[in-house]
Amino acid sequence: MGFLWNDLLVNPMINALIILSNALFDNFGLAIIAFTIVIRLATFPLTIRQLRTTRAMQEMQPQLQEIQKKYKDPKRRQQEMMKLYREVGFNPLGCIVPFAVQIPIWIALFQVIRRTLGTTPEALLGLSSRLYDWDFITHSVPLNSEFLFIDLAERSVPLAILVAVATFYQQKLSTATRSPSKDDRQAATNKMLLYLMPLMFGWFTLTVPAGLGVYWFTTSLVGIATSYLYYKPDNITLRWLVSLDALPPSAKARAFQESQKASEAPAKPAQLTTETPASDTADTPLNTDDDRPADDANSSSAAARRRRRRRRRRGGSGRSKSERAD
Amino acid sequence: MPRRRRWLGLALLVAIPILAACTVSNDPDGWAPPVVTEIDGRTVILARVDNNLLGAIDVDQADPIVWLFPGIAAGQPASVDDERPFPGLDDPVDAQGFYGPPVPIGADDAELVIADHSEGIVYAIRRDGSSARILLDTEDRVIAGIVVADDARTIFVASTDDHVYAIDTARPPTNIDDRKGFTWIADDIDGRVWGTPALAESSAHGTLLLVPTMNGSVTALRTSDGVAAWSFESGGGIASDITVVDGLAYVGAFDGIFYALDVESGDVHWRAQGSNWFWTSALVANGVVYVGDLDGDIWAWDAQTGASIWAGAFHALERIRAGLTLTAAGELVVITREGTLLGVDPSTGERIWGDPANPLQTSNRVLATPLILADDSVVLSDDQGVLWRTRVGSGRVCEIFPERNSDCERLLDADQS
Numbered sequence: 001m002g003f004l005w006n007d008l009l010v011n012p013m014i015n016a017l018i019i020l021s022n023a024l025f026d027n028f029g030l031a032i033i034a035f036t037i038v039i040r041l042a043t044f045p046l047t048i049r050q051l052r053t054t055r056a057m058q059e060m061q062p063q064l065q066e067i068q069k070k071y072k073d074p075k076r077r078q079q080e081m082m083k084l085y086r087e088v089g090f091n092p093l094g095c096i097v098p099f100a101v102q103i104p105i106w107i108a109l110f111q112v113i114r115r116t117l118g119t120t121p122e123a124l125l126g127l128s129s130r131l132y133d134w135d136f137i138t139h140s141v142p143l144n145s146e147f148l149f150i151d152l153a154e155r156s157v158p159l160a161i162l163v164a165v166a167t168f169y170q171q172k173l174s175t176a177t178r179s180p181s182k183d184d185r186q187a188a189t190n191k192m193l194l195y196l197m198p199l200m201f202g203w204f205t206l207t208v209p210a211g212l213g214v215y216w217f218t219t220s221l222v223g224i225a226t227s228y229l230y231y232k233p234d235n236i237t238l239r240w241l242v243s244l245d246a247l248p249p250s251a252k253a254r255a256f257q258e259s260q261k262a263s264e265a266p267a268k269p270a271q272l273t274t275e276t277p278a279s280d281t282a283d284t285p286l287n288t289d290d291d292r293p294a295d296d297a298n299s300s301s302a303a304a305r306r307r308r309r310r311r312r313r314r315g316g317s318g319r320s321k322s323e324r325a326d
Numbered sequence: 327m328p329r330r331r332r333w334l335g336l337a338l339l340v341a342i343p344i345l346a347a348c349t350v351s352n353d354p355d356g357w358a359p360p361v362v363t364e365i366d367g368r369t370v371i372l373a374r375v376d377n378n379l380l381g382a383i384d385v386d387q388a389d390p391i392v393w394l395f396p397g398i399a400a401g402q403p404a405s406v407d408d409e410r411p412f413p414g415l416d417d418p419v420d421a422q423g424f425y426g427p428p429v430p431i432g433a434d435d436a437e438l439v440i441a442d443h444s445e446g447i448v449y450a451i452r453r454d455g456s457s458a459r460i461l462l463d464t465e466d467r468v469i470a471g472i473v474v475a476d477d478a479r480t481i482f483v484a485s486t487d488d489h490v491y492a493i494d495t496a497r498p499p500t501n502i503d504d505r506k507g508f509t510w511i512a513d514d515i516d517g518r519v520w521g522t523p524a525l526a527e528s529s530a531h532g533t534l535l536l537v538p539t540m541n542g543s544v545t546a547l548r549t550s551d552g553v554a555a556w557s558f559e560s561g562g563g564i565a566s567d568i569t570v571v572d573g574l575a576y577v578g579a580f581d582g583i584f585y586a587l588d589v590e591s592g593d594v595h596w597r598a599q600g601s602n603w604f605w606t607s608a609l610v611a612n613g614v615v616y617v618g619d620l621d622g623d624i625w626a627w628d629a630q631t632g633a634s635i636w637a638g639a640f641h642a643l644e645r646i647r648a649g650l651t652l653t654a655a656g657e658l659v660v661i662t663r664e665g666t667l668l669g670v671d672p673s674t675g676e677r678i679w680g681d682p683a684n685p686l687q688t689s690n691r692v693l694a695t696p697l698i699l700a701d702d703s704v705v706l707s708d709d710q711g712v713l714w715r716t717r718v719g720s721g722r723v724c725e726i727f728p729e730r731n732s733d734c735e736r737l738l739d740a741d742q743s
Contacts, residue, residue, distance in 0.1 A: 120353070120354040120423070120443075121354065121357070121425065121469055121520060121565065122354060122355055122693075122709070124565070125605065125620075125645075125647060125663075125693070128602070128603055128605075128620050128645070129620075129645065133602075135581075135582075138562070138580065138581075138582065138602070138603065139561055139562045139580065139581045139582075141562075141563065141580060142540050142563045142580070
């Protein structure tokens with residue numbers, strides 16, 4: 001395993017990165033950027049496959065939601081979903097496999113940058129055993145760690161901010177290219193990710209050498225470009241770009257129209273008699289049919305939404321009588 | 327279930343970069359070599375112990391700790407309290423990684439100077455461990471050892487911030503930013519300094535401080551004013567310490583070449599090709615330079631001409647970072663990174679003792695130069711700060727600090743007799 005990891009993945013990447021650094025005017029920052037782009041290009045077929053699967057999944061959402069509404073028995077529901085997957089030729093693993101293949105490459109790239117920077121004497125000593133015995137490689141270490149206004153071996157606050165901003169836009173674009181979620185919780189999760197991910201990656205960049213920040217920044221930009229070129233979203237406005245909104249105005253309007261349509265549809269007897277806001281689900285008992293799974297109980301119900309809106313207008317809490325009694 | 331899957335996905339996203347970051351440790355350990363000294367009439371070993379402490383250890387006592395910096399001052403309870411400041415300091419010290427050995431300063435060598443890698447702070451510790459003071463806070467990392475001038479009062483601190491600082495330890499500067507209170511600051515050092523500089527006497531320039539840099543240069547600074555007298559460029563970075571003997575400065579570089587420089591001019595007196603990076607300091611004895619490289623090859627060259635003394639290199643088979651030493655009998659002692667201890671005949675390059683295929687059973691790697699005592703005991707400090715004792719020619723090694731394995735030592739001494 002160690003042989004596979006080190007000799008077939010990490011060490012060739014280390015040497016390639018050093019060669020790139022030599023070729024790019026002894027500039028390790030440029031080498032990291034170029035190397036990240038090369039790796040992203042090499043894994044591009046996997047990325048495209050992942051994007052296709054995600055898109056296919058989105059396109060199937062109405063049918064999947066229909067199945068979820070129609071079949072209460074989880075086993076039967078699962079069977080119907082698998083049937084649908086077969087009919088449209090969709091492989092549910094199609095999303096996971098490319099992601100799973102890319103994870104080791106990302107981790108290796110991460111390690112490679114960290115090892116190649118050689119920020120401590122021990123790290124540089126360890127690097128010496130990973131270099132190929134070619135003069136132009138061994139002689140070029142230690143690498144020049146100065147790049148623009150930063151030292152790649154040190155932590156950089158401006159770079160952490162750049163990474164956070166890039167991650168924010170990557171997340172924002174990812175949200176914009178999805179069809180607006182009818183699920184309140186999904187929408188809340190998307191919104192949470194929009195703010196959480198930039199904070200997380202910004203903080204993370206603050207704790208590691210700036211070289212890794214350059215990698216994160218570049219990979220985010222490539223991610224943004226890939227998503228943009230693949231989805232070609234037409235609903236993006238400058239105003240939305242500079243706002244903190246998760247969804248662009250057109251998507252919001254579409255989501256609103258869809259919720260309107262849903263609320264105008266007649267409520268089915270088997271559906272929820274009451275609806276609980278997503279944030280309350282953890283600590284509020286649901287007034288649902290006993291034989292129905294919690295997922296169904298939590299799914300949107302037109303009648304419940306109507307009642308909730310009426311109560312909100314009246315200044316009510318949004319919960320059913322039975323819930324308030326609890 | 328979907329909710330659970332979402333949280334799982336989120337947890338995975340958080341875990342991946344953290345996992346990736348944690349798979350490569352970047353913590354500095356340090357490789358300050360153990361040295362023997364006297365404190366209040368006791369012979370003690372000064373060594374890096376427990377990874378982030380410098381200890382004065384009397385291994386012959388039941389309570390071997392004389393003091394531990396920054397954990398335990400002399401006379402304090404023998405437990406490390408991270409919140410307790412060392413006497414003389416205002417705050418607790420968060421040290422990590424001592425690379426250079428402690429060097430004595432002042433009348434009667436009253437204080438020992440050491441630099442902490444992570445914080446870049448230079449401390450003077452009273453020899454008896456009663457108190458310490460800060461001499462300089464460079465605000466950057468310090469890897470190179472401290473050099474003391476002949477007056478035992480001026481010290482030269484070479485930092486990774488591309489500067490060399492000369493300070494009077496009797497009146498240390500209070501603030502590095504205002505640049506006041508320094509004897510001088512040399513700004514024109516071309517690169518980070520990792521190897522320990524060396525003093526050299528020049529008839530033309532007076533006393534010089536020869537400073538190696540990771541950019542591959544050696545710059546000679548006049549100790550009187552810090553002005554560069556000459557500069558030399560090698561073909562690779564220089565992390566080795568410089569050794570000066572008889573008007574020649576010896577240093578190896580990452581270009582795999584070992585250089586002998588004329589201290590008057592910086593001209594190359596001779597050069598010789600090694601197999602890989604040089605990272606050990608050269609040992610000069612009896613007119614011969616001995617040095618090891620990271621391919622595990624030991625070389626012997628005539629100190630004046632660079633002519634090879636042996637038929638070829640001695641192959642230790644493992645990488646060598648620790649410096650070479652000589653026993654009382656004149657045998658060359660080599661220790662590899664994996665802990666293989668070998669004795670080599672300095673005149674022929676033949677192995678006298680030690681088995682290259684059987685490293686000593688130290689728990690961790692050995693990067694620090696070993697200490698050879700008068701009774702032919704060899705003290706090793708591994709990269710986690712555990713101290714070990716073996717004997718010249720023995721294949722047995724015994725831990726002596728923090729735990730002492732007396733049974734092992736009895737067998738070790740019995741082997742010798």
